[in-house]
Amino acid sequence: MIDIGSIKSRPETIPTTSRLSRSDRWDHFMARIGVRRSEHRIEPGLYALGKPGPDSPVFVTSNYTLSFDALRSFLSGIDGYILVLDTRGINVWCAAGKGTFSTNEIVLRVMITRLGEVVRHRRLILPQLGAPGVAAHEVKKRTGFWVEYGPVRASDLTEYLKDHQATAEMRQVRFTLRDRLVLIPVDVIRLLLPMVAVAVVLYFAGGLALSLAVIAAVLAGTALFPILLPWLPTHNFSTKGFILGGLVALPFSLSAFLAHPGWMWWQHAGQALGLLLAMPAVTAFIALNFTGSTTFTSRSGVKREMYRYIPAMAWTFGTGILLTVFFALVH
């Protein structure tokens, strides 16, 4: 016979609070700058926030520390349970898109934590952005728990909990300047090493101006682009990137006329044109890659952009590099 003594024991919950410690904030900072990106995770399971009882609400979230901490910090003063799914340290929305924040994972986690023995009611409150991975009716069928989609943002939860109704505003994602600003460090740091390497090589090969041009083109794509996104003209990310890159390239292009007094006019013109072609291509490519960080680009739209503009980026970049190198060498 199997000893069922351990199975019969009370379901275990992990205590937590809505207070964020200094080490939590340090962890958030490291996550924001992209250090050990997949390691900002907590143990999946059932957490007890405050002093919850059998009628306390159950909130579901992912095991990414930023998601879990946002949820618990906005539930200050509320006693409840937090069911943390194993999304491998990925936030709710992305995990829902990948299928780790999913119907199956909820069913499994409800079973493992024996949630049905902990609470009397049969209701789970999910973040709305978990919906792409979860079929509410399937969860009901397989666990007996009703899925209730709460607001998009945890900051709206206290308001939502008053009558369990989300306003239209609570149901819509935004992409505010602040949302875009926090994304910048990860991309800047990700491209820092290759950018510096290319800049150093160009410094010795072609001088300071070329080296700075690389840095300017990359920073325009990684830092300026997210900030200016809504105000850049045109709809497509590639064209927005080409326009921004063109503006940033302009002073470098003009300075090519001043840099080498001994050159013929056509050498100046060639170098200027080279920079004007190569730099925007770099910025536009990084801008196109920013689609994945936004809250609104569709797959079919991004695909159309890629087919249409990546060849243009490759051609202008290649031609620009050839021109720049050629006119630097013929001297």
Place this chain on the structure above:
Amino acid sequence: MINAYLENTLAYDPKLCNGCAMCVVVCPHAVFEMDGRLARLVRPQACMECGACQVNCVTNAIAVESGVGCASAMIRAALTGKKEASCDCS
């Protein structure tokens, strides 16, 4: 191609709608609205193809080719020869 995002793969058949309003609840871009007892497609261009409405529609009235709208994921998928793009972000 002035705007690559004007068209998408979202399709909705109101004849199959049972009026549960789940699509209105889960959509992060207010693409659907309730019109009496039926859901109505009011802002189709705002759809980002996340797939939440399709997954939560009991009567299969909604179809959308969902996936990540992320260029770097698709480029990586193309380079590594994978069929379906998946992001590696967190």
